[in-house]
Amino acid sequence: MRVLAALWAVLWLAMAGMAAGQGLSALARLDPAGSRLRDAGGGIALDLALSQPVPWRVRVLDAPPRLVADFREVDWGALDRTPFGTSQRVRDLRAGPLAPGWSRLVLELDGPYRVAEAEMRTGADAAGGALVRLRLDPTDPADFAARAALPDPEHWALPLPRPAETAEPRRRHRGEGPLTVALDPGHGGIDPGAERGGKTEAALMLTFARELKEALVRAGGFSVVMTREADVFVPLETRIAIAHEQGADVFLSLHGDAAAEGEATGATVYVLADEASDAASAALAERHDRDSLLAGVDLKGQDDVIAGVLMDMARRETAPRSDRLSAALVAAIAAEGLGLHSKPRRGAAFSVLKSPDIPSVLIELGYMSSPRDLDRLSDPAWRARMAGAIAAALRDWSVADAAEAALLRQ
Ligand SMILES: [Zn+2]
Structure with a gap:
């Protein structure tokens, strides 16, 4: 030693x-x-x-x-x-x-x-x-x-999240002032995500997140926080910590993975679930956690603290809010005719969705393994429509969510 x-x-x-x-x-x-x-x-x-x-x-x-x-x-x-x-x-x-x-x-x-x-x-x-x-x-x-187990020297470059215990629960948004939206472009840096046709999921999602940010700011009533602004690796826990530190009211993780199931196509919206909806969802969540862990540092101990102390709170209050957001997103994407997966609302144990007090969803905008989806993801006009649909869904959801918060307060 x-x-x-x-x-x-x-x-x-x-x-x-x-x-x-x-x-x-x-x-x-x-x-x-x-x-x-x-x-x-x-x-x-x-x-x-x-x-x-x-x-x-x-x-x-x-x-x-x-x-x-x-x-x-x-x-x-x-x-x-x-x-x-x-x-x-x-x-x-x-x-x-x-x-x-x-x-x-x-x-x-x-x-x-x-x-x-x-x-x-x-x-x-x-x-x-x-x-x-x-x-x-x-x-x-x-x-x-x-x-x-040797501790890292202080100079070690990895951006680490604040300890979970010090994060104060977020006060719920009640419709006053802008809704703070955390946009989380999946992957980045050492973890490129899916790769097809010379394109990476990390780059496509960063592009889309920037466009979605612009669409939200243009629409008014939103302020936007990004978990990464460049092609760099950000550990999953850090993504959650950034959302907390910036006072996010809602968290959207943006992905466009390749699917093992050959025919998969269309958008899917995931919420956190202990039990995955199906084997493909479980595999997808496992792979994301594994790729992030390989590149970063194991913070499982810290995650256990979150899991043990705060997950109950998440299940009681935040999970139904995430479910309603998932429903609003799927409805808006369907209304815009942008292409949905045959089973568009699913659950899986994505670590990045584990904020106990911020409603969080992960949107698979499409599958890079599907040529049609890859064309859509690469098309600025399609992405603009998708950004518009997501903005509309966030607006609808936040109005209903603020009304519920007001009711709970009485
Ligand atoms: Zn991904």
Whole structure:
């Protein structure tokens, strides 16, 4: 344990020095030709060739076991185009933007490993490149658990939510002043979501969220909060925390996933449910939680606090409000003739919908796996109609919701 802590310190000092000296003006790029992933002995060897040295840091995390390496300003685009070797012991390898200025590489591991070697070599080539050498050796579960439980240094870049206990329950909107709408473009950064025809769900949803924000502001009576404004990774818990901190009255998560069921097409509106409506809904929610967890930090302990103390409150008051919002959205999308899934109102255990006191829904605008839906999602005119339908639904819902709040107050 002490050895690893020392390694941390050394790494961080090396990085800090490098940051001061390098200026970080240019983006470093991954060079797949000089990079390699392979099994080595009983462990894993990963070499990464970068076009220039950058500050970086590395650690392991548990559940599932994974190696997480954060780098300043690296363009990982080449990783998707050119795989550079495989390891039987690495179940998944992904990389992408994490937070402004930082990118993350994640290796999902098949068991407990320790970082035996982690260094960045510079000056090896005339072009000024850098070679990252990572060596992982197998270790026992107890040793791994201790390493995975090490606290992050303060400089760790991941935006973390405030502790749940300090979040005060939101006072319910009663129709006075604008309705604050939190728009949550799904995925982002290291987690691109579904990908079809050279487009990513993360990019499509960010575009749509911006357009919907404009439509709501134009319509009047709404103020809008976005959980992300760029192509960066935002943990699910942080999305909820942003909505709380900004005083959101309602939360809309925006998605356009690919479906395993081949024929799926049209819009679907999800609310939080312990028991998913069907197997496809359960799988969709599981995949979203898993992809977010792989890239981020496990905050399950905190989630349990929310679950235990506040979920009852959610079930009593907030769940019926979310249900009515889901009904209003489906009615407005149907009225506009925009295409609904054959079973448009469903429930699943999406973590991002777990705000105890903010009515929350997740809208699958369509399925990127359906060519027709992908055309619609890519069409600005269709998106404008969808934004209009959502704005109309929010208006209808908020009037009825405020009337109910007034009744409850009497
Ligand atoms: Zn999604």
